[in-house]
Amino acid sequence: MHRAETLGYAIAVVIxxxxxxxxxxxxxxxxxxxxxxxxxxxxxxxxAARRSRPEPPR
Amino acid sequence: MSWAxxxxxxxxxxxxxxxxxxxxxxxxxxxxxxLFTKLxxxxxxxxxxxxxxxxxxWKYHRGWPGVGPTHxxxxxxxVTLVLLATTRNRAWSVGLLLGGAAHVLTDCFDSVxxxxxxxxxxxxxxxxxxxxxxxxxRYGDAAAYFSSFGGVWDALWLCLALGGPAVFSRRxxxxxxxxxxxxxxWIRRRFALSDSVMLxxxxxxxxxxxxxxxxxxxxxxxxxxxRGTQTLDLSWGGPAWVDKAPSFQRxxxxxxxxxxxxxxxxxxxxxxxxxWRLLGRRLWLRAA
Numbered sequence: 001m002h003r004a005e006t007l008g009y010a011i012a013v014v015i016x017x018x019x020x021x022x023x024x025x026x027x028x029x030x031x032x033x034x035x036x037x038x039x040x041x042x043x044x045x046x047x048a049a050r051r052s053r054p055e056p057p058r
Numbered sequence: 059m060s061w062a063x064x065x066x067x068x069x070x071x072x073x074x075x076x077x078x079x080x081x082x083x084x085x086x087x088x089x090x091x092x093l094f095t096k097l098x099x100x101x102x103x104x105x106x107x108x109x110x111x112x113x114x115x116w117k118y119h120r121g122w123p124g125v126g127p128t129h130x131x132x133x134x135x136x137v138t139l140v141l142l143a144t145t146r147n148r149a150w151s152v153g154l155l156l157g158g159a160a161h162v163l164t165d166c167f168d169s170v171x172x173x174x175x176x177x178x179x180x181x182x183x184x185x186x187x188x189x190x191x192x193x194x195x196r197y198g199d200a201a202a203y204f205s206s207f208g209g210v211w212d213a214l215w216l217c218l219a220l221g222g223p224a225v226f227s228r229r230x231x232x233x234x235x236x237x238x239x240x241x242x243x244w245i246r247r248r249f250a251l252s253d254s255v256m257l258x259x260x261x262x263x264x265x266x267x268x269x270x271x272x273x274x275x276x277x278x279x280x281x282x283x284x285r286g287t288q289t290l291d292l293s294w295g296g297p298a299w300v301d302k303a304p305s306f307q308r309x310x311x312x313x314x315x316x317x318x319x320x321x322x323x324x325x326x327x328x329x330x331x332x333x334w335r336l337l338g339r340r341l342w343l344r345a346a
Contacts, residue, residue, distance in 0.1 A: 005254050009261075013269055020273025021281055025196060028270050030065075030089065034262035041258035 004048030008041035015040070059099075059119075059190060060164050061203055061274070064088045065267030066215040067160050072235070073222035080153040080239040083141075085263060087157020090137065091165075095125040100196040115192040116170045116303035122180050129165055130176035134158035135330055139338055146345040149238050167211060169295055170303050175322025178329075181315070182307045186295045187211065189302040201288045202300040204271075204278040210292065212271045219264060228253075231260050 015036050020028040027033065068085045075084075099119050101111025112118035120126045127133050134155060142151040165172045171184025188211065191202035203209060224230050232253070236242045246256055282288060291297035309315040 005258075008254075008258070009265065012265055016266065016269030017272045017276065020269060021276035024200075024274075024277060028266075028273050030266070033266035033270065037262040037265045038255065038258045042255045045252060045254040 004044045005041055008044035009037070011044065012037040012040040059092075059168055059192065059199075059203075060211060061200075061208065062212040062267040062270045063164050063215040064092070064161055065263040065270075066212070066219045067164060068157060069219045069225050069264055070215070070222070071156055071160060073225040075152070075156065077152065078149045078238045079156070080147070080149040080241065081235050081260065082239060082241050083150040083153025084157040087134070087154040087159075088161050090154070090158050091128040091133075091161050095119065095128055099192040100199070103195075116190055117306070119192060120165075120170045120172060120182065120190075121307060122173065122176060126173050126180075127176045129162050129172040131159060131162060131174055131326060132176065132329060134162060135333065139333065139341065142338070142341045142345055146341075147240075148342065148345045151342075151345070168208070169305060171305075173307070175319070175326050178325025179318040179322040180307045181309060181318040181322065182305070184305065184308075186305070189295060189297060189300050191300045191302065193303060194301055197282075198300070200274050201278045201282050201284065202297050204275045205288055205290050206296045207292060207294070209271065209275055209278075212267075216268055216271060219267075226261055226264065228257055231257055235260060 016027060016033060020033075027036070065085075065088065068081070068088045071084050071088075072079070072081050096119070098110050098112045099115040101108040103109075112124075117126075118124040120129055137158065138151050138155040141154055142148075145151075162172050162174065166174070166183045167185050167187045168190045169184060169186045169188065170190040171182040171186075173180055174183045175181070188206040188208040189202055191199045194202060219225075236256075242256065245251065245259065251259070278288070279285060279290070288297070288299055291299065295302070309318050
């Protein structure tokens with residue numbers, strides 16, 4: 001789960017720095033900026049939890 | 059004006075305040091003076107049309123008449139009292155007071171400064187470290203800020219925030235930040251958040267603030283179409299190429315400056331003491 005969190009923060013950093021330099025205000029504003037961080041971590045941790053769930057018996 | 063400093067200073071304060079305090083209130087205080095006042099500084103651009111832009115943004119944003127009083131210490135004290143009366147929460151009140159005061163003091167470093175002691179004096183306090191360039195529009199201001207000591211100022215706050223890395227740890231968040239503020243419990247229940255996402259909510263403004271420095275700096279130095287003329291200028295009060303806001307509401311002599319400052323300090327001290335005796339103390343004792 002910690003690796004998924006780290007991945008989430010890394011994705012957020014790339015979006016904010018590269019996307020921010022290219023798109024500027026739509027990314028780098030006080031609402032969407034923090035929302036990108038929260039959204040990235042929420043998505044990667046949800047994805048990691050889903051992957052680690054055991055397969056149901058057939 | 060400061061850009062990322064206002065987000066980053068909230069973590070610095072959280073780390074160094076040795077009493078029970080709400081991080082969310084510190085953050086709100088750090089953002090409060092600009093929260094409902096910044097839009098007319100740049101205006102809203104729709105194609106070639108600019109709406110609700112102040113004709114002299116520096117006067118509107120920091121002066122009087124204008125919304126300059128939001129950048130004064132008494133405004134922060136009054137909002138804190140209202141918050142203490144409505145929430146009855148000491149941790150929130152202390153957080154808002156310190157966060158708001160930090161914003162007001164941080165903005166003293168640009169060329170326009172703030173009216174610290176309004177309404178007792180309209181004198182502005184400013185070190186003039188970098189040029190206030192709100193009148194150049196959002197992108198003009200970004201280019202000026204991140205080509206001058208403004209960017210260095212943000213980098214300093216990033217270093218100060220990183221100087222206490224424990225404040226970002228999972229343990230610190232769940233052992234110190236969450237127990238100090240019932241709002242975190244409400245957020246968790248209301249939105250059914252996991253521990254990881256709760257921690258991301260707490261860290262979000264740090265990542266946003268830090269990345270904002272690099273994103274805007276990259277744009278200003280590598281992508282800005284006018285980067286050939288809008289060059290890096292690390293001189294005091296720079297950059298020299300920007301249409302700098304003139305200094306105003308400032309005494310012409312040091313004697314006048316000292317007199318206005320004395321009036322301001324005396325007025326603020328007496329008013330704060332009266333507010334505490336008549337209202338604040340009662341509200342504080344009633345609060346938890």
